[in-house]
Amino acid sequence: MRVVNALAVPLLLVGVWWLVSGGSFYLPSPGRVAAAFAETWFSERVLTDVLPSLARLAAGYTLAGVIGVGLGVAIGLSSGLRAAAEPVLEFFRAVPPPVLVPLIMLFAGIDNAMKVAVIVSGCVWPILLNTVEGVRAIDEVLADTCKLYGVRLRHLVLRSASPQIMAGLRQALSIGIILMVISEMFASSSGLGFTIVLFQRGFQIAEMWSGIVLLGLIGWGLSLVFRMVEKRVLAWYHRA
Amino acid sequence: MRSLYGVAGLLLLMEAVPRLGLVDERFLPPASEILRTLGGQLVTAGLWAALGETLLGWALGLGIAFCAAVAAGMVIGTVPGLRAATNSTVEFLRPIPSVALIPLATLLFGASLGSTLLLVVYASFWQVLIQVLYGVAAVDPVAVDTARSYGFSSWTRMRRLVWPSALPYIMTGLRLAAAVAFILAITAELVIGSPGLGLEIQIAQSSGAVAQVYALIVLAGLIGIAVNVGVRTLERRVLSWHQSVRREVAA
Structure with a gap:
């Protein structure tokens, strides 16, 4: 029953797609997109375009995580620093991350460093602000007890803040994927975003759709992995 | 003061x-x-x-997505069996990054408001839909049964019970x-070239006017x-009767 429930609507949608697509130029049939998918992405493109994109995303995301949590803990623990930094941080978070692409291109050119810098500059704010929020909300009695026993950073601060940190990391992941694609669409000669735009400009419609599907699968897969990691990290929190 | x-x-x-x-x-x-x-x-x-142009794309896209998501969420959440049947589809479509649709938007609409709307609507629809589904699932079942036994029509139940x-x-x-829609509106202008603030940034960058960027x-x-503050104010106004807001004001 559960399998039927999970598959019925997707099958129905593919069926509708198949019916609607007959002869349409912009919407090739599911079969043609699947064929284009196999042909396009099960080739050396995986090595030249897909993996470098994912590697840049991983590098930028990790770096943003380290910077965000590190700074967030420092700011969260000091109330003076927090009061001074908060409006500035709120401003940076409110800046739509894609506008930083042209700016960072000025500094870093159009190579790998630029793309990683773009991802870091967009991902760091939600992580940072959520960490500050989480560190601030540490239970005071718990904090005093831990001070007496001499345990602090890892077991108290990071642990109590971890639900918020994970929430920040989740927001940052979707921003990171967006920026990975955009930085490549803007100025690049390789990568997923670049390739898909190339297909679109060449009117290779089925290939373009296969790229959209691949991006969708990547987004879906990464959110699945994230949920698994989150479940493990926060197992103690959800049990309580 | 410190701030x-x-x-x-x-x-x-x-x-x-x-x-x-x-x-x-x-x-x-x-x-x-820069300030000068x-x-x-x-x-x-x-x-x-x-x-x-930017705010028009933002508001229009957000409005369309909001209405569509509330309607869809209410139907999916209240019709028995529909929630389970659509769950896998929603969970698959939701994490798809809306920027994946940029090439499609470019083909269909070119550098115009339509492209902006496509991206904005897709991105913000899921944000609202998920929350509507959570909200409908959190309606007190006793209250639903009570309303039903008093013979309220399904429209009245929706209007007087599920919605609040x-x-x-x-x-x-x-x-x-609202936040996501603003990001996507700017993105569409920046990457596709739909008219708006994003396009201005792109033009300033390619003509080397750094201070202007x-x-x-x-x-x-x-x-x-302003978008964040505005929506928060609206939220507080609309929910002024709700205990979470009332408590906040009292404290």
């Missing part, structure tokens, strides 16, 4: 770094010059026209969607803050 120190410190730093030659002035103009450029831009008609119970969730969805980014950030 002013932070802003003042940042401005001072942005003024000092280029003036002392730590970073090339061509890449990072001093803060005073912004001031100069604010009196031009072109900037306000671009701003209007789910409203706090729906407002959370609207708040998240910074000025427009500052403006985008200020609008982002």
